[in-house]
Amino acid sequence: MPPIFDGSPSHVPLPRLDHVVPARAPWSGIVRQGETLRLVDSFGQQAVDTLFYRADDFGERYSAQDTLRAQGAAYLGTGTKLLSNEGRVMLTITADSCGRHDTSAGACSCESNTARFGEETRYLHSCRENFLLEVSRQGMSKRDIVPNINFFMNVPIDPAGDLVIADGLSEPGGTVEMVAAMDVLCVISNCPQVNNPCNGFDPTPIRVQIFPPEGL
Numbered sequence: 783m784p785p786i787f788d789g790s791p792s793h794v795p796l797p798r799l800d801h802v803v804p805a806r807a808p809w810s811g812i813v814r815q816g817e818t819l820r821l822v823d824s825f826g827q828q829a830v831d832t833l834f835y836r837a838d839d840f841g842e843r844y845s846a847q848d849t850l851r852a853q854g855a856a857y858l859g860t861g862t863k864l865l866s867n868e869g870r871v872m873l874t875i876t877a878d879s880c881g882r883h884d885t886s887a888g889a890c891s892c893e894s895n896t897a898r899f900g901e902e903t904r905y906l907h908s909c910r911e912n913f914l915l916e917v918s919r920q921g922m923s924k925r926d927i928v929p930n931i932n933f934f935m936n937v938p939i940d941p942a943g944d945l946v947i948a949d950g951l952s953e954p955g956g957t958v959e960m961v962a963a964m965d966v967l968c969v970i971s972n973c974p975q976v977n978n979p980c981n982g983f984d985p986t987p988i989r990v991q992i993f994p995p996e997g998l
């Protein structure tokens with residue numbers, strides 16, 4: 783018997799994973815070689831702090847420095863190869879509705895929030911704590927948290943060379959897609975920051991989808 787037609791176009795592959803990450807929460811999962819990771823900024827203006835580790839050797843991980851040096855540009859977008867600290871391609875960005883993703887400003891922490899926004903904000907949850915929670919589930923610790931990618935986060939560089947954290951540019955439903963060149967562990971902190979405009983002062987849920995390799 784043929785499968786029951788459910789109205790979806792047959793050439794569009796179904797994701798093997800389709801998961802909503804609640805506002806402020808962390809997430810981690812494996813993306814296999816050849817699979818496509820799609821991040822959806824469901825409500826717009828949400829910074830998605832992300833790290834990648836080689837799945838079978840966490841000592842090899844995303845390197846912001848190598849990635850920026852190799853591409854000779856300050857932002858990530860379509861065509862960017864995300865390099866590891868061993869200089870190997872981990873993933874390639876293949877689609878991007880936003881046009882600007884930061885990898886220079888790092889992740890928010892209790893310390894940086896307190897310095898920026900005052901002692902009364904010290905108790906607030908931060909990306910660094912989200913990262914620590916997720917990497918500790920894999921046997922990693924503080925020392926394994928390296929400079930990250932801030933998908934959908936707008937960090938313009940002003941004429942004096944300073945980084946400016948500005949209003950997010952990404953629209954509701956905005957997406958970024960990347961194809962894995964090796965098996966990777968993806969670790970996400972859906973940024974809980976409420977004191978700067980990177981989240982529009984209002985953290986919102988995002989969606990993580992993983993699609994099988996093309997042709998399968």
Ligand SMILES: [Zn+2]
Pocket residue numbers: 831889890908909910973974975
């Ligand atoms: Zn954050």
